[in-house]
Amino acid sequence: MEAVLKNVGRTVELLAVAAHSGVVNEWDEQTVTRAFHWARYCEHIYSRFHGNPVIRGVLEKQLQLTNHSLKEALPEYNAVSFLDLGRCQDLLLLWLLNNSALPVSIMKMLFETKASADSTSSNYEDVRGLCSQIIQCKSACTVLRPLLGVPTVGADAEVQGEMLMERLGSALSQSSDPLRAEDFLSSVLQEFEVAAEHLCPVIAAALLTTTDSAAQTASQDFLLDWLQSRRGTLQHVCTALPSKVLADLAKRHQKFRDAFCKLLKRWASEMEYRVTEGEWVHAATSSAVSFQKMTEHYLALFEACPSLRTEIEDELNARRIADGDFDVRGLSVWGDILLALRK
Amino acid sequence: MTELQVQQTTAHWPNVQEMPFWLEKAIAWGQTDTPHTWKDISLHLKRLRDFLQQLLTEISSVSSTTETLNRLPLLGQLLGRLCWNPHVTAEGASRGLLLQCLLALYSEHPSNAVEGKANQWIQKVLCHLATDEEDGAAVALMKHLAVPTKEYHLNVLKKMVTRIQESIGNSQCSVSSTNKGCSCGSVWAASEACVPLITCPEASPLIGALLQQQMTCIREGLSENFLGALHSAYSRCDLLLDEQAVVSLWYQSLPSLEEAVLNLLASATAAGSTPSKVEEQVSKSLLPKACAQHCSVFLVVNDIFRTVLKQTERNERVKNVFQTFTKCFFMELSRLQPQPSASLKAFFPQSPPSLLIPLFTMPSEMPQESLKNHLMWVSSSLQRLTEEEEDEEDSDSGNIRGNHKVFEAWFLLVQCAYWVQVAVQLLVTSGPEDCGPLLWLLTFYHHPTNRWHHRASQLVQAKAAWDHLYSLFSTVALLAPKPQQPSLAPSLTLNLLVNFATFGQLPQSTSAEITQKVVHQSGLQDEAARVLSSLRLRLNDRGSFANDRVHLRIEELHNTIKKPM
Numbered sequence: 001m002e003a004v005l006k007n008v009g010r011t012v013e014l015l016a017v018a019a020h021s022g023v024v025n026e027w028d029e030q031t032v033t034r035a036f037h038w039a040r041y042c043e044h045i046y047s048r049f050h051g052n053p054v055i056r057g058v059l060e061k062q063l064q065l066t067n068h069s070l071k072e073a074l075p076e077y078n079a080v081s082f083l084d085l086g087r088c089q090d091l092l093l094l095w096l097l098n099n100s101a102l103p104v105s106i107m108k109m110l111f112e113t114k115a116s117a118d119s120t121s122s123n124y125e126d127v128r129g130l131c132s133q134i135i136q137c138k139s140a141c142t143v144l145r146p147l148l149g150v151p152t153v154g155a156d157a158e159v160q161g162e163m164l165m166e167r168l169g170s171a172l173s174q175s176s177d178p179l180r181a182e183d184f185l186s187s188v189l190q191e192f193e194v195a196a197e198h199l200c201p202v203i204a205a206a207l208l209t210t211t212d213s214a215a216q217t218a219s220q221d222f223l224l225d226w227l228q229s230r231r232g233t234l235q236h237v238c239t240a241l242p243s244k245v246l247a248d249l250a251k252r253h254q255k256f257r258d259a260f261c262k263l264l265k266r267w268a269s270e271m272e273y274r275v276t277e278g279e280w281v282h283a284a285t286s287s288a289v290s291f292q293k294m295t296e297h298y299l300a301l302f303e304a305c306p307s308l309r310t311e312i313e314d315e316l317n318a319r320r321i322a323d324g325d326f327d328v329r330g331l332s333v334w335g336d337i338l339l340a341l342r343k
Numbered sequence: 344m345t346e347l348q349v350q351q352t353t354a355h356w357p358n359v360q361e362m363p364f365w366l367e368k369a370i371a372w373g374q375t376d377t378p379h380t381w382k383d384i385s386l387h388l389k390r391l392r393d394f395l396q397q398l399l400t401e402i403s404s405v406s407s408t409t410e411t412l413n414r415l416p417l418l419g420q421l422l423g424r425l426c427w428n429p430h431v432t433a434e435g436a437s438r439g440l441l442l443q444c445l446l447a448l449y450s451e452h453p454s455n456a457v458e459g460k461a462n463q464w465i466q467k468v469l470c471h472l473a474t475d476e477e478d479g480a481a482v483a484l485m486k487h488l489a490v491p492t493k494e495y496h497l498n499v500l501k502k503m504v505t506r507i508q509e510s511i512g513n514s515q516c517s518v519s520s521t522n523k524g525c526s527c528g529s530v531w532a533a534s535e536a537c538v539p540l541i542t543c544p545e546a547s548p549l550i551g552a553l554l555q556q557q558m559t560c561i562r563e564g565l566s567e568n569f570l571g572a573l574h575s576a577y578s579r580c581d582l583l584l585d586e587q588a589v590v591s592l593w594y595q596s597l598p599s600l601e602e603a604v605l606n607l608l609a610s611a612t613a614a615g616s617t618p619s620k621v622e623e624q625v626s627k628s629l630l631p632k633a634c635a636q637h638c639s640v641f642l643v644v645n646d647i648f649r650t651v652l653k654q655t656e657r658n659e660r661v662k663n664v665f666q667t668f669t670k671c672f673f674m675e676l677s678r679l680q681p682q683p684s685a686s687l688k689a690f691f692p693q694s695p696p697s698l699l700i701p702l703f704t705m706p707s708e709m710p711q712e713s714l715k716n717h718l719m720w721v722s723s724s725l726q727r728l729t730e731e732e733e734d735e736e737d738s739d740s741g742n743i744r745g746n747h748k749v750f751e752a753w754f755l756l757v758q759c760a761y762w763v764q765v766a767v768q769l770l771v772t773s774g775p776e777d778c779g780p781l782l783w784l785l786t787f788y789h790h791p792t793n794r795w796h797h798r799a800s801q802l803v804q805a806k807a808a809w810d811h812l813y814s815l816f817s818t819v820a821l822l823a824p825k826p827q828q829p830s831l832a833p834s835l836t837l838n839l840l841v842n843f844a845t846f847g848q849l850p851q852s853t854s855a856e857i858t859q860k861v862v863h864q865s866g867l868q869d870e871a872a873r874v875l876s877s878l879r880l881r882l883n884d885r886g887s888f889a890n891d892r893v894h895l896r897i898e899e900l901h902n903t904i905k906k907p908m
Contacts, residue, residue, distance in 0.1 A: 086489020113439030
């Protein structure tokens with residue numbers, strides 16, 4: 001363990017040098033390759049121990065010490081967190097490229113491009129041409145993105161959803177305490193309070209991934225429970241996503257179907273009829289769902305789960321009757337929904 | 344000024360002229376992102392690469408960045424805009440040149456503020472291109488989950504390729520829906536967008552899927568740029584496609600097909616290629632498979648063969664390639680169809696239909712006894728054909744249609760030359776009475792045209808050669824008792840034999856061997872020895888001791904005859 005701590009500490013120092021020191025000017029291809037090798041080592045350490053609270057703690061302590069001493073030596077130093085260890089190579093690359101002392105020869109090596117199709121990404125260890133390959137990947141994604149047509153959730157969200165599930169799965173399996181996994185999910189959400197909208201497709205994609213094992217099903221279940229327990233997030237998800245996606249989710253997960261139906265009913269009951277506009281409007285917030293959207297949700301739901309149709313229509317009808325059994329528009333939201341659905 | 348002159352006068356600074364053009368293009372490309380933009384980009388990609396290459400040469404030749412920027416003030420803008428265009432950066436060669444241009448502008452030791460700023464800008468651009476620092480929420484999650492940038496983008500790319508492949512596979516176009524607008528437009532758009540990705544390994548399943556998409560739509564097809572770029576990459580051996588995709592490429596891109604055929608011919612007729620090597624090359628080339636799957640492909644290939652054959656009638660290597668190719672093709676065809684003979688007419692529209700099935704029946708499929716009759720029939724059919732055409736020519740001297748039918752029949756024979764090989768083999772065991780048609784076939788194979796009516800004389804020569812060989816290799820029967828009456832005295836033949844062996848041109852050992860075989864076969868050793876002795880006596884009498892060679896031969900022969908077999 002001591003050796004690991006020493007190595008991690010040294011690598012962080014290496015990162016600091018890469019970021020801020022003029023010594024980089026003397027680096028050659030061999031040095032750079034070695035630096036990336038150590039960065040890979042840290043990534044490996046992270047993936048092995050991030051679920052182990054004891055070792056994680058020890059590593060975090062070491063990082064604290066190293067960060068402290070580096071900060072004293074280099075005032076412009078940015079602390080490296082435990083999370084950062086997981087993407088150490090990216091950090092190294094970023095800081096190298098931002099260092100004005102980096103020699104042109106190193107840049108040329110990193111950005112070397114082989115024009116032929118020979119340059120497969122199979123050799124993960126190769127630093128030569130690394131940046132060119134990254135650019136190729138990113139550009140290819142941008143080129144292909146418009147071809148996906150109307151996405152359900154989009155390829156990006158799909159991949160992120162898969163990775164979220166993977167991390168969640170390992171968090172659940174590595175400790176019997178479900179709180180760890182909860183903490184993990186909450187921390188993920190917390191970071192993206194601002195970008196909650198971005199997260200919704202990811203959660204949907206995560207829930208829609210095909211599960212091959214009991215462990216994966218357990219992860220999805222966990223995510224569902226977590227989602228249901230947080231009204232705000234659930235509501236956000238149902239507002240942000242297109243009807244088709246929500247319908248697919250309902251089809252796939254009974255729990256979600258129930259929660260979604262309940263939510264739709266709650267939304268409907270909170271609606272008011274505006275005579276001036278001749279429309280039902282959600283009283284609470286202007287950014288919430290519109291009458292039309294709600295109808296679309298219902299229609300998509302019926303298409304995905306045909307068995308639901310009679311059940312829901314009966315329920316809506318019962319509520320309409322309870323409201324006074326009127327057939328005129330504008331008096332009962334339930335009646336108007338039924339009208340819209342039957343068109 | 345002619346184009347050449349214009350090129351020469353602006354040889355030093357072609358870029359100064361073209362820079363505004365390319366900058367305008369780069370700006371336009373950055374403004375919209377529609378299939379038509381993509382089409383324009385892929386249309387100009389090759390020229391852009393050439394331009395960037397020229398730029399690179401010039402930037403490298405000038406030592407200071409300040410001077411370069413003075414000469415080419417729009418350079419920074421252009422490079423910057425091109426860097427933000429994913430269609431340019433996705434393609435290997437253009438990305439490489441672009442990055443090299445940027446790095447060539449980087450000054451190792453900046454001498455003034457301009458160079459310092461240029462350095463900063465270059466590093467910023469490179470950083471932005473290769474990392475995700477500025478990418479906001481999209482990649483923030485990945486950072487939080489500690490997924491490396493390269494792994495993430497690679498996975499997204501693979502996922503996109505899969506999803507697009509699925510949606511292409513699902514898009515159908517029925518002829519009746521032409522009014523509603525079919526989804527083939529999206530296939531066209533996809534092919535246009537994928538032009539820069541042709542050499543990207545992760546995208547090759549998508550490229551393959553696009554190629555194999557059944558293009559049933561009249562209006563849309565795969566983009567021309569796409570097929571052209573595929574052809575160039577194919578020529579450079581830069582393409583990663585699976586077998587079926589290559590077959591589809593040939594089906595859709597005539598230049599690629601032609602190139603493949605010519606390459607095969609070149610390598611199969613190169614010096615040092617043996618028949619077994621040729622067979623290996625031909626079957627590995629996937630061309631027979633492609634021909635079996637698409638009749639149109641076969642017709643093109645056959646046409647190329649036809650043209651080549653017209654120019655090189657006597658080239659045996661080339662003819663051998665054709666024969667091997669046809670054999671492989673027929674094997675592939677048989678794999679695809681239970682009754683390949685039924686469709687032969689479609690594949691050989693110009694050949695005489697009555698000859699198709701007979702020639703395409705493999706010799707191995709017939710019983711040994713029927714082979715000769717089969718060949719007799721083939722030979723007489725061909726003879727009739729040539730006679731008909733010659734009659735036509737004679738009677739209608741103004742008819743310049745030429746020997747079309749005969750040529751097609753001969754072409755077919757060349758492709759099915761295994762029958763010619765069987766004919767030659769049969770000639771060994773035939774007698775002088777029935778070797779005629781077989782000899783005709785053989786002569787026709789080697790001399791298809793009857794210019795100046797030479798065939799008659801060629802046939803005579805062929806028969807003479809056959810006669811010679813027949814005699815040579817069946818000498819043993821020389822003295823066998825023949826049923827003919829009145830029979831010839833054996834000693835007449837024997838006398839001839841001994842004199843031939845002594846004074847003939849064959850080497851000593853060969854003469855001895857032949858003599859020995861014949862004499863012992865007929866059991867006339869004693870008689871032969873007697874003839875030899877009297878010859879020796881006569882020569883001695885004439886006092887021709889001087890001719891030792893003859894003397895030695897007689898001795899040798901004597902020993903041979905006396906030796907028990």
